[in-house]
Amino acid sequence: MRTHRKVLVLFAALASALAGCSSGPNQPDTVAGQFADALNRDDIAAAAALTDDPTRAADSLNGLYDGLGKEVTFEVGSADRNSFTLAATWNLGPDGKNKWSYTTTGTANDTGDGWKVKWEPAAIAPGLDIGPLTYDPVYPKPARILDASGGELMTQQVVTLVNVSQGADTAAVAALIAPLAPGLSAQSLESDLAAAQGKPITAISLRAADIAPVQAALETTRGVTLAPQTRLLANDKSLASPTLSGLDDLWQKSTAAATGWAVRVPIPDGTKRLAGQDAQPTPDIATTLSIDLQHAAEDALTPIAEPAAIVALQPSTGNVLAVAQNAAADAQGPIALTGLYPPGSTFKTVTVSAALQEGSVTPDTVLPCPGVANIEGRRIPNDDNFDLGQVPLHTAFARSCNTTMGGLAVKLPADALTNAATQLGLGIDYVTPGLTTVTGKVPPAATPAQRVESGIGQGQVTASPFGMALVAASLARGSVPAPALVKEQPGVADKTPEPLPPNVDDQVKSMMRETVTGGTATSLRDIPGLLGKTGTAEYIDDKHAHGWFVGVDGDLAFAVFISDAGSSGPAVEAAGRMLRMQR
Known part of the structure; x- marks a missing residue:
């Protein structure tokens, strides 16, 4: 169970504000507090059970935590009769450095089966009533790494991973990519697959120009999946200087520092950004290499x-x-x-x-x-x-x-x-x-x-x-x-x-x-x-x-x-x- 940053804060004013409304343990501030506490413990089932629509609440909360992660703190704030405020702070991204804070308003009612939080998705997060929320990094325009004369030394390029699964037609795969990978054969692929114990393997990663002549054939080969991704690569693939690794690290750090973020919700013509920060410009890295x-x-x-x-x-x-x-x-x-x-x-x-x-x-x-x-x-x-x-x-x-x-x-x-x-x-x-x-x-x-x-x-x-x-x-x-x-x-x-x-x-x-x-x-x-x-x-x-x-x-x-x-x-x-x- 995570405990860091998971602190439930119930203001003393809340009890006095609602003291005249009812008595006993089932007051709205109490059920709201229990609801927030369950969310802070990542106990979605318990939180959903405290609402008047547990099924819809559980589905929506699971989607929310899947989309934004679980590094969040909910705090119950002020209350007025049946309503209460809920302040949330999300720590987003792999290192949690991107913060999204907001305050929403919810209600609680005596349902005859005890006090329950009225299930309203927007009371948990803005935009949740429209659809599921997602967090995404917003990357800057890729910087280039230049040589001493200003020519492009390294740039971000698309490479395609040729992934091969168990039962693949390894002979066909080898025939297509062996010219690009000396030493690769149907036997070596079978050996690698056996060592992978049922998991797929990446046979080779190919630049756009290299995969183009064989891409269509690979796409129709049994057991082959193509996975494009971006990488920083030397423009001249024959270049193999040890300096390239250090420049790659420098580029990655610069890109990470400039990367923005966005919380989005789907709308009919795309997505709508609810919160975030734009990416910052990243200057090219000018090296001294001749x-x-x-x-x-x-x-x-x-x-x-x-x-x-x-x-x-x-x-x-x-x-x-x-x-x-x-x-x-x-x-x-x-x-x-x-x-x-x-x-x-x-x-x-x-x-x-x-x-x-x-x-x-x-x-x-x-x-x-x-x-x-x-x-x-x-x-x-x-x-x-x-x-x-x-x-x-x-x-x-x-x-x-x-x-x-x-x-x-x-x-x-x-x-x-x-x-x-x-x-x-x-x-x-x-x-x-x-x-x-x-x-x-x-x-x-x-x-x-x-x-x-x-x-x-x-x-x-x-x-x-x-x-x-x-x-x-x-x-x-x-x-x-x-x-x-x-x-x-x-x-x-x-x-x-x-x-x-x-x-x-x-x-x-x-x-x-x-x-x-x-x-x-x-x-x-x-x-x-x-x-x-x-x-x-x-x-x-x-x-x-x-x-x-x-x-x-x-x-x-x-x-x-x-x-x-x-x-x-x-x-x-x-x-x-x-x-x-x-x-």
Whole structure:
């Protein structure tokens, strides 16, 4: 039994007003109070029994509660001889936030079988004498979600659910829709129906253009029911960015806030609104996504079998330009935005930044780069054990010399890498409209051995593709940009980083340029002005490694991640495919 908001209020004045009319328990105020109490308890049978026409009252009250719900409070107010007032407040809608309040007048009579409420539907709710009342939401004109150029990215569209019941002609269904659903067959439909234990299943949801050629045939197929509904969808059905889910949530919240409501009663030419609120206008949601770059990023990942992702940002604004994943990554979730992995040698951008800030080295400081080094008990090899001898720091960076970076990191304070990472956005989390992200974690390295591991992007250091794209964008800009997916709605950081000292960003960018012109990413040197850093990050054992590449191309910063790629090579190739498509 519900008790919240179900309070019967009988005013003391009521008893005195009717005291001269009769005596005993069967006064009109008493029967009205009992009637209201029964309604507040949702005991329709008891309420109907207190009227002079229980059958009609029960039918009408059941219809009223079916149409408006049961979140209502009735209160008996004033009375004059045989009449009384009834104040009602309905809490309408799924969350009960829409309120409809009114006051009606009823009568009670001594029927010879005790006092009864005279059954008059309008005494319970305005318009109930005309017909059954219904509550309906009033939706606003659907907003559109736009890309950076103002084109339609997502709009509300009609989709049709193809529902299949037990005993359906599954062979006919499969023949009609299998071309639209690879892997679907009569056998798979039968298997799904068996698992549903007698309930119907939804075989597929189809857009208007896809169902049009087969709709008539489906409508006449045994056991098939078509159920149209509206959904927010990407206009280009090939688009599969993880950002679409967050934009959908943002759109749903905006639509819900603007939705109105109406209580209606049927009339001969339609319905009449008795109460309600109009829907509010909903503005279009303008995003920062570049549709051309998004397609280029998605196409760049298409040939890759392993889970792969690309995140691209605009350093000058923090705008999110593209977030792409291939199908293998989609199966694992939004790894581009929230997946955490060891960043490997791409983290050397942070390591050299920390070392430069400590003041013990410059880009031209000559340092050893042996093929293998034992640092604080940790054996650090270079890729294929290459040995450069004594080289400037910028060369060691461009050639991705692990032994040099491990030697630099071990001499740093415990929190130096943590602080340097934060200066580049890594380890900062944002509350960004339409976007859920995690940048990464760079805990202080308490021991020299931990600093060695962290210095080459291993150990306890983790980053998401989004986090490493933010590192690249911060270097390009000289400070951390606040990311934004919706125009003019930047994310709010959970902490404010210390600014980079002057020239540190320029020094690191110079080393990143050398990585492309004469280091580990020379396959991209045909792209003018490109800056980059490759990364190979071991996980599980030395036989498994993720591949990374982070880069800056003018006002474009990006990160490419490929799970279990074995090396950075596939990530570099994917970056090249994306960038060359844009030229």
